[in-house]
Amino acid sequence: DVKVTQSSRYLVKRTGEKVFLECVQDMDHENMFWYRQDPGLGLRLIYFSYDVKMKEKGDIPEGYSVSREKKERFSLILESASTNQTSMYLCASSEYTANYGYTFGSGTRLTVV
């Protein structure tokens, strides 16, 4: 069964900490995405990547960065965590064209205290 695996299900971090969220896919997909999901705001795109070492800003990149050193792994980095970054973070991947849909991971619920 094809999968997108997010390394942590729940995380609690302190304000100001540097936080790494890891995502690995086993489908040899070219494209990978990071979203955050908040009640009433739906899915908001943070960053995405079409290829190794490539990255593109999404709709809400402020306070985040990403790294894609290998095709199967896409990391989201919170440089200095803040309480307004408390959220559910979802990773997704897709083939060359998104017209075949995304496969999402189960999410990481991050709480910043």
Place this chain on the structure above:
Amino acid sequence: QQQVKQSPQSLIVQKGGISIINCAYENTAFDYFPWYQQFPGKGPALLIAIRPDVSEKKEGRFTISFNKSAKQFSLHIMDSQPGDSATYFCAASYRNRDDKIIFGKGTRLHILP
């Protein structure tokens, strides 16, 4: 700004009834319209999708109706069951290399037993 507008934000339906979720889009360049289903604690999963060359697609109890001239599409869930209780996202994407899927803000559906 290109977007997909989804309504209602929440919906309560009696068991056995028909659940209807509506979406509208702006950009006629969209050529793929998926629906995603998300259960609590899980990531969204592709439920059903349609392309603009057809007006309806049915898979089991789930049907997408598509009105190209009105730039609207909807999800109908026939004989709704408590197990259908979830958040549903409509979405749209382009035919070119810009591979982002544009998501609606989601509808939280609750089916009363």
